[in-house]
Structure formats: C-alpha cells, structure tokens
Amino acid sequence: MRFVHGFVGFVAMVAVSGAAQARDQISIVGSSTVYPFSTIVAEKFGQSSGFKTPVIESTGSGGGLKLFCAGVGLSHPDITNASRAIKASEEELCASNGVEFVEFIVGNDGVAFANSLEGESFSISIAHIAAALAAELPGGGIANGADIQANGMKTWAQVDAFVAGQMGVNALGLPALPISVMVPPPTSGTRDAMGSLFMKEGWKKLGLYDGETKNLYKSLREDGVAIEVGENDSLIIEKLAADKNLFGVFGYSFFDTNRDKVKASILDGVELNFETIASYEYPGARPLFFYVKKQHVDVVPGLMEFIEAFISEEAMGMDGYLFPAGLVPLSEDDFQEQVEAAFSL
Amino acid sequence: MSNVVQKLGAKKRAAIIEASLKKRHAKERRLRAYGVAAIIFAIGFLVTLLSTVIGNGYTALQQTQVKIDLEIPIAKLLNDEGQFDEKRLRRYGWGSSIKKSFRTNFPDVTDRMAQRALGELVSANAGFELRQLVEAAGPEATLPTSFWVKTSDDVDMLMKGRMDRNLPEQQRRLSDQQIAWVDALVADGKIRKVFNTTFFTAADSREPESAGILGAVVGSALALMVTVILSLPLAVMAAIYLEYFAKPGKVTDFIEVNINNLAAVPSIVFGLLGLSVFLGFFGLPRSAPLVGGMVLALMTLPTIIIATRASIRAVPTSIRDAALGIGASRMQAALDHVLPLAAPGILTGTIIGLAQALGETAPLIMIGMVAFIVDVPTSVTSPATALPVQIFIWADSAERAFYERSSLAIVVLLLFLIAMNLTAVMLRRKFEKKW
Numbered sequence: 202m203r204f205v206h207g208f209v210g211f212v213a214m215v216a217v218s219g220a221a222q223a224r225d226q227i228s229i230v231g232s233s234t235v236y237p238f239s240t241i242v243a244e245k246f247g248q249s250s251g252f253k254t255p256v257i258e259s260t261g262s263g264g265g266l267k268l269f270c271a272g273v274g275l276s277h278p279d280i281t282n283a284s285r286a287i288k289a290s291e292e293e294l295c296a297s298n299g300v301e302f303v304e305f306i307v308g309n310d311g312v313a314f315a316n317s318l319e320g321e322s323f324s325i326s327i328a329h330i331a332a333a334l335a336a337e338l339p340g341g342g343i344a345n346g347a348d349i350q351a352n353g354m355k356t357w358a359q360v361d362a363f364v365a366g367q368m369g370v371n372a373l374g375l376p377a378l379p380i381s382v383m384v385p386p387p388t389s390g391t392r393d394a395m396g397s398l399f400m401k402e403g404w405k406k407l408g409l410y411d412g413e414t415k416n417l418y419k420s421l422r423e424d425g426v427a428i429e430v431g432e433n434d435s436l437i438i439e440k441l442a443a444d445k446n447l448f449g450v451f452g453y454s455f456f457d458t459n460r461d462k463v464k465a466s467i468l469d470g471v472e473l474n475f476e477t478i479a480s481y482e483y484p485g486a487r488p489l490f491f492y493v494k495k496q497h498v499d500v501v502p503g504l505m506e507f508i509e510a511f512i513s514e515e516a517m518g519m520d521g522y523l524f525p526a527g528l529v530p531l532s533e534d535d536f537q538e539q540v541e542a543a544f545s546l
Numbered sequence: 547m548s549n550v551v552q553k554l555g556a557k558k559r560a561a562i563i564e565a566s567l568k569k570r571h572a573k574e575r576r577l578r579a580y581g582v583a584a585i586i587f588a589i590g591f592l593v594t595l596l597s598t599v600i601g602n603g604y605t606a607l608q609q610t611q612v613k614i615d616l617e618i619p620i621a622k623l624l625n626d627e628g629q630f631d632e633k634r635l636r637r638y639g640w641g642s643s644i645k646k647s648f649r650t651n652f653p654d655v656t657d658r659m660a661q662r663a664l665g666e667l668v669s670a671n672a673g674f675e676l677r678q679l680v681e682a683a684g685p686e687a688t689l690p691t692s693f694w695v696k697t698s699d700d701v702d703m704l705m706k707g708r709m710d711r712n713l714p715e716q717q718r719r720l721s722d723q724q725i726a727w728v729d730a731l732v733a734d735g736k737i738r739k740v741f742n743t744t745f746f747t748a749a750d751s752r753e754p755e756s757a758g759i760l761g762a763v764v765g766s767a768l769a770l771m772v773t774v775i776l777s778l779p780l781a782v783m784a785a786i787y788l789e790y791f792a793k794p795g796k797v798t799d800f801i802e803v804n805i806n807n808l809a810a811v812p813s814i815v816f817g818l819l820g821l822s823v824f825l826g827f828f829g830l831p832r833s834a835p836l837v838g839g840m841v842l843a844l845m846t847l848p849t850i851i852i853a854t855r856a857s858i859r860a861v862p863t864s865i866r867d868a869a870l871g872i873g874a875s876r877m878q879a880a881l882d883h884v885l886p887l888a889a890p891g892i893l894t895g896t897i898i899g900l901a902q903a904l905g906e907t908a909p910l911i912m913i914g915m916v917a918f919i920v921d922v923p924t925s926v927t928s929p930a931t932a933l934p935v936q937i938f939i940w941a942d943s944a945e946r947a948f949y950e951r952s953s954l955a956i957v958v959l960l961l962f963l964i965a966m967n968l969t970a971v972m973l974r975r976k977f978e979k980k981w
Contacts, residue, residue: 224831226921226929228832228833236918237752237943237944240752240918241752243918243920244751244752244753244920247920247921248671248674249636249674251632251636253921254919254920254921256833256914256917256918256919256929257917257918258833258914258916258917258918259916259917259918259942276825276829276831276832278832318717434942434944435941435942435943435944436942454944455944458719458944458945458946459944460716460717460718460719461710461713461717461718461719520662522670525666
C-alpha cells in the first residue's frame with residue numbers, strides 16, 4: 202500500500218512543479234545551418250555573461266518558425282534561427298498567435314553544390330542544376346518538342362545537351378555520368394534557398410520561367426535522382442566521400458570544415474569561397490537570419506544581452522570568432538543596420 | 547509406404563532405410579550448419595560493430611595539451627575583502643593572456659594573420675578553463691607559473707594521427723606553417739597527451755576538446771528515474787488487477803489486446819503524444835527530463851505489464867489459495883504473498899524495459915531533448931539531453947574531433963546497457979524459484 206501513497210504523492214509533485222515552472226535560460230530553435238554559429242555564441246555567452254547558457258534545438262528553419270510562431274509565453278521558444286527569410290504564411294501564423302518579432306541577419310552563407318574530391322570537377326551553370334533536378338521539362342529534356350513531360354535525363358551529358366539547346370550556347374562537354382544529387386528536406390531553409398537560388402534562377406536562364414512552364418521548377422524529381430536526406434549534414438559528407446558520382450547541397454560552413462573530403466562545383470564561373478559569398482557574386486549566396494520574440498525580451502533573463510553578444514563585431518565581424526566557423530561577415534552597412542534593429546527592441 | 551517396404555526382401559529393406567536415414571541425418575546436419583552460419587554471421591556483425599566503434603573511439607580517451615608559461619596577477623582579481631570578484635574575474639583577459647604567452651614560443655611571428663593562425667592552435671576554451679582552475683584553487687593558493695592547457699581540436703587530431711599531413715594543404719584543416727609550429731612545440735617537449743577527464747566530467751560544448759558526456763548521463767539518469775517511479779507502480783497495479791480482479795469478458799480482452807499493441811507502437815508516436823499532451827496541455831517545460839521520463843514511461847509500461855503478468859502467473863496458485871484459505875483478503879494475498887515471489891521476474895522485466903528506454907532518441911526529439919545544452923542538469927525540470935541524443939548530436943557535427951567522441955560515447959552507452967542486462971540476468975539467476 203505504501204507505494205500507492207508514494208505514487209499519488211509523486212503525481213501531485215509533478216503537477217505542482219509543472220505549474221510553478223519558470224524558465225531562466227533562453228530557448229532557441231531553428232535552422233541546422235545557423236545552429237553551429239548559434240551554439241558558439243551561446244557557449245561564449247554562458248561563459249562570460251553570468252547568465253545560463255541558452256538551450257538550442259536544431260529543428261530546421263520551417264520547424265523552428267512553426268514552434269516560434271505557436272504563441273507567446275515561456276513554454277514557447279524565444280528565438281528561431283532561419284537560413285531563409287520568414288514566409289508570408291508564417292508571418293500570418295505569428296500574427297494570429299499574437300507573436301511580434303524582430304528580424305536579424307547574422308551573416309552570409311553560400312549553398313554549396315559539392316561532390317567527392319575523387320569525383321569529376323564540375324564548372325557548370327545553375328541552369329544545369331535546375332534542368333537536372335526539375336520534375337518536369339519540355340520534352341522531358343531528351344525528346345524534341347515543347348510538350349511537358351517527366352524529366353527523363355539520366356546523365357550529365359544529356360543535361361549538357363539540353364541546356365546548350367535551350368540556351369543556344371555550346372555544350373560544356375560534361376561526362377556521361379549518372380545524375381545523383383542529395384537535397385535537403387522540405388523543412389530545411391537550405392532547400393528553400395536552393396529552390397529560389399538554383400532552381401528558379403536556373404529556370405530563368407533556361408528561358409522557361411514563362412507561360413505554362415513558369416512554375417515547373419518548384420517540384421523536384423521523385424525518380425530517385427534527387428535524393429532527399431534528413432537534416433544531417435555529416436551524413437551527406439560521408440555519403441559523398443563514399444560515392445564519387447554523388448552530389449550534395451549544403452551550407453558553406455559544412456563545406457569549409459570538410460575540404461579534405463569534398464569539393465564545391467564552380468557555378469556560373471564563380472568559385473565558392475568567402476569573398477564570392479560576401480560580394481554575392483556566387484549564385485548560391487544567401488543571408489542567414491534569426492528572429493526574436495519581442496514580448497520575451499524583458500521576460501527571459503539575458504535575452505537582450507544574448508542578442509547584443511550575437512550582433513557584435515566580436516562575433517560577426519571580420520575578426521570575429523564566427524568567421525573561422527564558416528560564417529561570412531556582413532558588409533559594414535548591413536552590420537550597422539542589424540545593430541539599429543537591436544536598439545529597436 | 548511401409549507396406550511397400552515390408553514386402554521387399556530384408557536386404558533391400560535395410561538399404562532403403564539406410565538411404566532415408568542418411569538423408570535425414572544430412573538434413574539435420576544442414577540445419578545445424580545453417581544455425582551455426584547464422585550465429586557466426588551475427589557474431590561477425592557484432593565484432594565489426596564493436597571493433598569499428600572502439601577503434602574510432604579509443605583515441606578520445608586522450609587529450610593533447612600544450613605548456614604555457616603564465617603568471618596570473620591574483621591581486622588584480624580580488625575585491626577589498628580578499629575574495630574573488632566576479633566582475634574582475636570575468637573581465638580579466640584569460641584567453642588573450644594565454645595566447646600572448648603562447649606566442650612567445652615563436653617570437654619571429656609578427657604578421658597579424660600569422661599570429662592569428664598561431665592562436666588557432668590553442669583551444670578557444672582554454673581561457674575559460676584556466677579561469678575555472680584559478681577560481682577553484684581559491685584566492686590564497688599559490689599558483690604555478692606554467693600551465694598545461696588544451697590545444698585546439700585540429701592539433702589534437704594531428705597529434706592522434708587523425709589528420710593526414712600528406713594531403714595537399716588546401717585539403718587540411720591545418721596549414722603547413724601551423725603543422726611546422728606544432729612539430730617545433732613537440733620537439734621542445736611542450737606538447738603532451740593526457741587522459742581526457744573532461745570527457746567524463748563536462749557536458750556538451752561546441753569545442754570538441756571541452757565536450758563531455760556527464761550532462762547527457764545525468765539527463766538519462768534523471769529521465770530513467772522518472773520512468774521507474776511512474777511506470778513500475780502503474781504497471782504492477784495494472785498487472786495485478788488484470789490477473790486477479792478483472793472479470794474475464796470483452797472489456798478485459800480489449801484492454802489486453804491494446805496492451806500488447808502498445809508494446810509494438812513506434813516510439814516516435816509516444817513523443818508526439820508527449821508534445822501534445824504533456825507540453826501542450828499540461829504546459830510542462832520543454833527539454834526537461836521530467837517529460838522525457840514520462841514519455842519513456844508510457845513506452846516501457848506495456849513491457850513491464852507483460853513481464854509482471856507472466857511472473858505473477860508463474861507463482862503457483864496454491865500459494866494464493868493457501869493465503870485466501872486462512873482468511874487473507876484478495877488484496878493481501880496478492881500484495882503480501884504473490885507479489886514478493888514474483889518480484890525477481892518483475893524486476894527483470896523492468897530492467898529490460900529501462901534498457902530499451904535508455905537507448906531511445908526518437909520520442910525525445912519531439913519534446914525538445916535533442917538540443918545543445920551546456921549545463922549539467924540539476925533537477926528533473928532543468929533542460930537536459932540523453933546519452934543516445936548526445937551521440938546523435940556529435941555525429942552530426944562538422945568537427946572531425948566529435949567523430950571519435952561520439953564513438954567513445956557509444957562505447958559508454960553499450961557498457962551501461964550491458965551492465966543493466968547483466969543485472970537482470972543475475973537477479974533472475976539468484977532469486978528465481980523452481981516450484
């Protein structure tokens with residue numbers, strides 16, 4: 202009988218502790234691309250500020266914004282990281298739950314299109330990527346004619362021929378190797394960036410961003426050529442290293458730390474490195490964001506101080522500690538804008 | 547068939563029997579060979595798994611350190627009462643003083659970029675750890691004038707032979723110049739490898755050299771504690787009710803079928819349930835071992851109920867009948883007579899259920915326990931991860947040094963699992979009664 206009483210007591214204790222919860226550390230969710238930078242800032246912040254180290258979950262940009270916009274109050278996260286800007290639908294969700302937020306850009310990143318060091322070195326156009334991965338194309342990419350068919354291209358040589366024909370340029374002489382590309386899942390901000398920077402822009406180059414083919418770039422192939430992998434970038438690297446015909450799409454910082462295993466393709470004649478990202482010459486260059494819940498700023502201890510620690514020359518600048526981790530710093534003007542935004546909180 | 551055989555002569559009969567006997571023996575030998583092959587196959591996989599994990603992980607037991615000559619001006623860190631002043635401690639340039647002193651090893655490096663590259667050889671957390679060391683020693687302690695501080699993870703990898711120095715410079719994390727500096731330090735005896743205590747005394751960190759499993763182990767322990775407290779009494783009560791009190795009928799059958807089904811539900815479903823009920827409805831904190839334990843309790847409940855029912859049934863009815871016969875109530879008979887005899891079986895079931903729960907990650911994703919958490923949890927409501935989650939997070943990190951650490955963490959997890967299962971076996975051996 203005693204354990205029955207003990208059990209009832211425990212349940213009561215759980216109920217009380219649940220009701221009396223107060224969070225004294227910052228809760229962050231969101232993009233796996235921003236996660237490495239966010240954790241570095243968080244750890245430094247915990248060591249030097251006297252506040253507790255923020256808790257950070259890597260949920261993907263979409264998953265993070267969903268949690269973030271779910272409501273105001275300590276059971277909801279204070280900050281969400283995103284490797285793309287918030288979408289209109291997500292803004293609506295936030296508004297309907299009374300969530301007010303401020304957007305910060307933490308730096309720049311470039312979406313790498315990379316393969317194993319032992320694989321072929323590619324210098325291609327984003328049009329090739331778009332043509333290789335779109336679910337449907339005029340003539341399926343292999344037949345002449347304009348009727349829209351499922352993408353039937355199997356090798357890079359076929360893509361080369363299709364792009365050359367479509368754009369009226371000479372073929373690059375790509376090898377007849379099978380197309381096989383690992384892409385991030387739909388909840389990932391990198392996937393969204395890939396959609397807008399590679400697929401959409403590539404579509405424009407192909408001259409297909411018009412008429413009935415205008416929106417075809419939005420869906421990727423489902424015949425095993427575009428392989429969707431989870432939010433695990435290490436796994437992508439391992440797989441690339443194991444299969445030299447495989448390509449992967451991921452953030453610059455992951456490419457930077459794994460240069461001994463993978464190389465990035467040259468896109469539209471631009472090499473992937475930190476200068477071409479900073480100048481936005483690289484077609485896959487994109488900003489990285491985080492969103493702060495306004496209502497939490499005076500409620501969660503240390504939130505304002507954390508933002509100040511993140512939006513600082515010491516973290517984000519050219520000599521900042523995020524630079525070696527692969528974050529490409531903002532231009533001076535953009536940086537000042539973020540500082541202004543922090544003041545508005 | 548037998549009639550046909552009987553009609554034949556004795557010799558022919560013997561030959562036919564001989565032949566069929568041979569066939570049967572061959573069949574048996576084949577079956578046995580298949581069995582042995584299957585076991586060898588399984589053992590082969592196990593050995594491959596263990597040898598890869600141990601082979602990848604054993605180097606994480608060591609940590610590379612570099613010697614720094616440094617005098618710490620203690621007086622500058624004290625307040626008027628001779629105690630450490632929090633603000634002064636925080637403001638003192640721990641990291642920069644270490645880097646400054648480290649640079650004196652190579653006085654001819656004056657270029658700013660080169661100095662920066664030199665500074666990258668020392669751990670980014672060396673300053674913080676030095677501060678902790680000084681703080682722990684107390685304001686009155688006489689500090690040594692030289693310290694061994696951790697090198698960066700890249701140097702650590704190089705020293706452990708996990709970075710190939712023959713690769714072209716572009717493909718390495720350390721430049722030729724940096725490797726030359728490390729070699730010079732090694733020649734000077736200023737680099738050593740020691741046992742990596744941090745791995746067992748720290749929680750997660752972004753710097754592999756400061757990362758440890760203590761936070762995750764404590765988180766797992768707290769969650770499992772909640773799991774036991776919740777699931778054991780619930781499961782035992784449920785099992786006793788179903789065995790002794792429930793009237794056989796459609797309702798009881800329905801419950802029984804559901805318990806067996808529950809045991810087969812994918813664990814992520816329990817995570818979803820936890821997210822919507824415990825977090826959404828009851829408003830319990832995210833990332834807390836309390837919620838993790840509750841979710842895992844749901845998952846282990848069926849396992850324990852099934853084990854408990856089996857061991858209650860294994861107790862001879864004569865014991866219960868005797869108790870009832872001398873006037874014990876049904877409850878007394880169940881709790882005072884049957885339950886103690888069934889206890890070893892119940893405990894075994896519980897331990898096996900907990901061992902399963904210890905290895906779970908999927909249900910913890912939904913309730914926020916898959917997170918970067920630097921502080922070791924102190925209560926069931928403070929944020930925490932679990933051991934398998936820590937392995938997952940490290941395996942997903944870009945830094946190569948996390949790879950060996952996740953392998954070592956796998957070894958630790960396996961050791962815990964072996965210990966738990968061994969306890970279960972021993973309990974069974976020791977207390978099991980033959981009737």
